[in-house]
Amino acid sequence: xxxxxxxxxxxxxxxxxxxxxxxxxxxxxxxxxxxxxxxxxxxxxxxxxxxxxxxxxxxxxxxxxxxxxxxxxxxxxxxxxxxxxxxxxxxxxxxxxxxxxxxxxxxxxxxxxxxxxxxxxxxxxxxxxxxxxxxxxxxxxxxxxxxxxxxxxxxxxxxxxxxxxxxxxxxxxxxxxxxxxxxxxxxxxxxxxxxxxxxxxxxxxxxxxxxxxxxxxxxx
Amino acid sequence: xxxxxxxxxxxxxxxxxxxxxxxxxxxxxxxxxxxxxxxxxxxxxxxxxxxxxxxxxxxxxxxxxxxxxxxxxxxxxxxxxxxxxxxxxxxxxxxxxxxxxxxxxxxxxxxxxxxxxxxxxxxxxxxxxxxxxxxxxxxxxxxxxxxxxxxxxxxxxxxxxxxxxxxxxxxxxxxxxxxxxxxxxxxxxxxxxxxxxxxxxxxxxxxxxxxxxxxxxxxxxxxxxxxxxxxxxxxxxxxxxxxxxxxxxxxxxxxxxxxxxxxxxxxxxxxxxxxxxxxxxxxxxxxxxxxxxxxxxxxxxxxxxx
Numbered sequence: 001x002x003x004x005x006x007x008x009x010x011x012x013x014x015x016x017x018x019x020x021x022x023x024x025x026x027x028x029x030x031x032x033x034x035x036x037x038x039x040x041x042x043x044x045x046x047x048x049x050x051x052x053x054x055x056x057x058x059x060x061x062x063x064x065x066x067x068x069x070x071x072x073x074x075x076x077x078x079x080x081x082x083x084x085x086x087x088x089x090x091x092x093x094x095x096x097x098x099x100x101x102x103x104x105x106x107x108x109x110x111x112x113x114x115x116x117x118x119x120x121x122x123x124x125x126x127x128x129x130x131x132x133x134x135x136x137x138x139x140x141x142x143x144x145x146x147x148x149x150x151x152x153x154x155x156x157x158x159x160x161x162x163x164x165x166x167x168x169x170x171x172x173x174x175x176x177x178x179x180x181x182x183x184x185x186x187x188x189x190x191x192x193x194x195x196x197x198x199x200x201x202x203x204x205x206x207x208x209x210x211x212x213x214x215x216x217x218x219x220x
Numbered sequence: 221x222x223x224x225x226x227x228x229x230x231x232x233x234x235x236x237x238x239x240x241x242x243x244x245x246x247x248x249x250x251x252x253x254x255x256x257x258x259x260x261x262x263x264x265x266x267x268x269x270x271x272x273x274x275x276x277x278x279x280x281x282x283x284x285x286x287x288x289x290x291x292x293x294x295x296x297x298x299x300x301x302x303x304x305x306x307x308x309x310x311x312x313x314x315x316x317x318x319x320x321x322x323x324x325x326x327x328x329x330x331x332x333x334x335x336x337x338x339x340x341x342x343x344x345x346x347x348x349x350x351x352x353x354x355x356x357x358x359x360x361x362x363x364x365x366x367x368x369x370x371x372x373x374x375x376x377x378x379x380x381x382x383x384x385x386x387x388x389x390x391x392x393x394x395x396x397x398x399x400x401x402x403x404x405x406x407x408x409x410x411x412x413x414x415x416x417x418x419x420x421x422x423x424x425x426x427x428x429x430x431x432x433x434x435x436x437x438x439x440x441x442x443x444x445x446x447x448x449x450x451x452x453x454x455x456x457x458x459x460x461x462x463x464x465x466x467x468x469x470x471x472x473x474x475x476x477x478x479x480x481x482x483x484x485x486x487x488x489x490x491x492x493x494x495x496x497x498x499x500x501x502x503x504x505x506x507x508x509x510x511x512x513x514x515x516x517x518x519x520x521x522x523x524x525x526x
Contacts (some may be wrong), residue, residue: 022344044281045287045288045298045299046283046284046287046288046495046496047288047298047351047493047495049493049498050351050493107498108493108500109500110499110500115488115491118488122483122488123486123487123488124486125486125487145264175488176486177350177486178415180292180296180396180397180467181296181394181396
């Protein structure tokens with residue numbers, strides 16, 4: 001790895017590109033593999049269903065935040081090619097959230113849809129979580145290159161800014177189910193605020209006529 | 221009040237004591253607590269007790285009871301109490317019993333264990349979070365302890381307080397709750413024969429993570445009413461402050477009787493997951509103890525006094 005990094009060529013080799021991609025995939029798969037292994041070994045504790053649902057949700061939220069961090073990271077590190085991982089990570093986040101929902105509906109409620117509907121109407125944390133999930137669906141569906149072309153870059157970008165609403169819904173969803181120790185959801189909330197703060201700053205700095213401006217519109 | 225005993229209770233429902241003791245020795249050794257080998261012979265405080273009022277339901281495995289519970293003094297995660305309670309010293313220990321009584325006293329834990337007729341009581345435990353267990357406690361009725369200090373007519377409530385030891389209880393370093401933990405009961409609830417002061421679990425002394433050396437068990441109320449590691453019990457005239465009620469009064473009432481018809485504001489209380497079971501089961505009013513305790517609340521609006 002060390003010698004590969006010394007390579008001066010601007011465009012990394014195909015092999016290295018594939019390796020990096022494989023690493024990202026492995027990293028995204030790691031939590032589910034780890035959960036499956038713990039479950040198989042009976043190490044999810046006395047209440048494995050609760051643990052599984054919670055962990056799937058938390059990993060979904062983490063990956064959403066990683067996805068939101070990519071644009072700032074690409075700009076700050078001057079590594080524009082990082083952006084190619086955004087779709088992969090976003091789709092993994094969506095997958096974890098789908099599993100989170102499926103395990104809640106299928107395992108916890110055992111497909112009791114009447115109870116599910118009552119929960120959605122009566123429990124703010126479930127209402128918000130479900131809203132976040134529904135808003136994620138169009139983003140997952142339009143994640144392909146075909147849809148970017150069909151919608152046009154600008155419209156596609158606008159649609160995908162929904163993520164700025166979805167992530168805080170996820171954070172509040174988490175915050176509301178915690179009994180007393182709000183530190184974990186607050187940490188995720190803080191990360192979100194920082195990432196959005198960077199975007200606001202970036203948009204301001206690159207506004208037309210700004211001396212520091214690059215003229216590039218801010219992107220999700 | 222007559223408490224019906226369950227005649228068909230068998231010991232098969234409970235982990236074999238020998239097997240359990242072996243496990244315990246192993247765990248103690250691993251944790252490096254109490255100079256394992258040398259002390260193992262004479263230091264084990266085995267409890268002698270008779271069988272008392274119990275459910276015939278299958279007891280939750282000891283490993284689950286001791287590895288999954290809430291004890292915020294040791295951390296907010298349900299695995300934290302088992303993980304972080306190794307440094308806690310439940311002995312020597314004294315409890316102060318005072319307030320509206322003629323004979324306030326301070327009593328040591330060994331005297332409590334020797335001076336009371338211990339019973340094993342296998343009770344259901346329903347957590348406010350929606351899970352439940354069946355737990356074989358060993359203890360004595362709180363009413364016996366209260367009678368020993370001769371409460372006066374001013375004793376309308378009982379206030380309990382957990383020990384304050386931030387050096388041994390890392391969770392007390394965070395102000396998740398307003399420490400020390402406090403709980404309370406109305407005097408008739410406290411004098412009810414089902415209300416238990418537990419000193420043991422699965423036939424042995426209470427493990428640190430489950431509230432050693434002395435805790436309250438009120439089987440018809442949500443688990444958080446069962447205050448742990450008690451150092452003070454006061455007979456008082458007005459309703460005492462309780463820890464969770466103080467944090468979120470709309471969510472955790474003073475009474476906190478198990479009630480499937482009164483939801484927690486953020487989640488339903490209609491069903492529960494019994495630890496070890498796959499499907500959720502219906503939650504019973506008063507956690508199934510209504511036959512014995514519903515009279516205490518006759519005429520009260522339980523939606524208002526949740």
